[in-house]
Amino acid sequence: MIVEVIAVGTELLLGQIVNSNASKIGAVLADHGLDSHYQQVVGDNLDRVSLVIETAVARADAVIITGGIGPTQDDLTREALCQATGREMEFSESYAAHLEDWWERRGRVMPRSNLQQAEHPSGAELLVNPKGTAPGLALDHDNTLIFCVPGVPSEMEHLLHNEVMPRIVERSGGPAVVVSRVLKTWGQSESGMGEMLDDLYRSSANPSLAFLASAGEIKLRITAKADTREHALQLIEPMEREIEGRVRQWLFAHDNKTVQDIIFGALEKHGWTIATAESMTGGMVSAALTSVSGASRYVRGGLVAYDSELKATLLGVTDVSSVVDEETAIQMAVGARELLGADVAVSVTGSAGPEPLEKPAGTVVVGVATPEGARARELSMPGDRERVRAYGTTTALQLARLAVTGKWWSS
Numbered sequence: 001m002i003v004e005v006i007a008v009g010t011e012l013l014l015g016q017i018v019n020s021n022a023s024k025i026g027a028v029l030a031d032h033g034l035d036s037h038y039q040q041v042v043g044d045n046l047d048r049v050s051l052v053i054e055t056a057v058a059r060a061d062a063v064i065i066t067g068g069i070g071p072t073q074d075d076l077t078r079e080a081l082c083q084a085t086g087r088e089m090e091f092s093e094s095y096a097a098h099l100e101d102w103w104e105r106r107g108r109v110m111p112r113s114n115l116q117q118a119e120h121p122s123g124a125e126l127l128v129n130p131k132g133t134a135p136g137l138a139l140d141h142d143n144t145l146i147f148c149v150p151g152v153p154s155e156m157e158h159l160l161h162n163e164v165m166p167r168i169v170e171r172s173g174g175p176a177v178v179v180s181r182v183l184k185t186w187g188q189s190e191s192g193m194g195e196m197l198d199d200l201y202r203s204s205a206n207p208s209l210a211f212l213a214s215a216g217e218i219k220l221r222i223t224a225k226a227d228t229r230e231h232a233l234q235l236i237e238p239m240e241r242e243i244e245g246r247v248r249q250w251l252f253a254h255d256n257k258t259v260q261d262i263i264f265g266a267l268e269k270h271g272w273t274i275a276t277a278e279s280m281t282g283g284m285v286s287a288a289l290t291s292v293s294g295a296s297r298y299v300r301g302g303l304v305a306y307d308s309e310l311k312a313t314l315l316g317v318t319d320v321s322s323v324v325d326e327e328t329a330i331q332m333a334v335g336a337r338e339l340l341g342a343d344v345a346v347s348v349t350g351s352a353g354p355e356p357l358e359k360p361a362g363t364v365v366v367g368v369a370t371p372e373g374a375r376a377r378e379l380s381m382p383g384d385r386e387r388v389r390a391y392g393t394t395t396a397l398q399l400a401r402l403a404v405t406g407k408w409w410s411s
Helices: 020-031 046-059 077-085 093-104 112-118 153-172 190-196 198-203 229-247 259-270 284-290 308-313 326-340 385-404
Strands: 003-008 039-042 062-066 089-091 119-121 125-127 136-141 144-149 177-186 208-214 217-226 251-254 274-278 299-304 344-351 363-370 373-380
Touching: 003 020, 003 046, 020 039, 020 062, 020 153, 020 177, 039 046, 046 062, 046 077, 046 144, 062 153, 077 089, 077 119, 077 136, 077 144, 093 112, 112 119, 119 136, 136 153, 144 153, 177 229, 190 198, 190 208, 190 217, 190 229, 198 229, 217 229, 251 259, 259 284, 259 385, 274 284, 274 326, 274 385, 284 299, 284 385, 299 326, 308 326, 326 344, 326 363, 326 373, 344 385, 363 385, 373 385
Parallel strands: 003 039, 003 062, 062 144, 274 299, 274 344
Antiparallel strands: 089 119, 125 136, 136 144, 177 217, 177 251, 208 217, 344 363, 363 373
């Protein structure tokens, strides 16, 4: 069953409000194993709202419209629904009485504009909204289910879970599940992964394969739809094993496990602690490590030595005339181990840009020192200053992972 989502509101187009409703609805649809091919956002204009409803009804089995059913002049969803479906507007005396009572019980006089919320297209069912005054609407038009829910997130979610989804699931013939497994890799480009797995991507629809890039990490998401979670995992398993075999040298985690989890696991095994010494990233590596609950068991602290003089006086860098190089990164890491009393230290220096510092913008040098040795690696990162810093942070965490797990030393 295909379900389309329409979000109504000029404020969404202007970026004044984040379209969180569409995201939440999409997640709920996926949880129920329902397909959603399109999401539309439209401003508060009668003809345009009517047009997107017509478009959605023509290609979907169910349509969920969020927003535009309040009491003000720009709440046009009811009228647009009438226009799109060729129906007359009707007025519910019983719901008008409900509105009057709602305001009276709160000791307030109801503005007459609220009676607009008692209007509905002919044939539509009003869905009582216990969290507000705007009722939802349910309409079966030409064998397409159409639902209107408020734009207020708490009101939308209540009606979505209690009124909308039960009807959609019933129409679809019963519940299904969508299950995903995520393989996390580092060290290979998105395009490289795409070429390596192109045959699997093209040959399979269920399960399907997607590539997700995030600050240097490439996530490979395998998704299957089935009647049960167990059946979906059975569909996923052969593709997962095949992908693991092809990308093993870059694979570092599955699903929700993070690089920090792996670092802390290795530190726990060895009884080690970790510290950071950063220049270019300005504390981003330390922030990433300490973002994880329980980090205090492993993280001793971090030092931002942005100025070259601090690299020399605090970390023992011997030649500050050239700080974007591997020897400086190693000395920073070794110095941080000693200064902060840690077993492991990771350091970052480089040229974030936009102007080059010693070397071209995008040059990142990461050093790691452990009780087993110290190494550094120089890399070239793409993008603007913030992207280079984000990639540098990811690289520092990944090289720390390779060091504390012994993989860097054995390579």
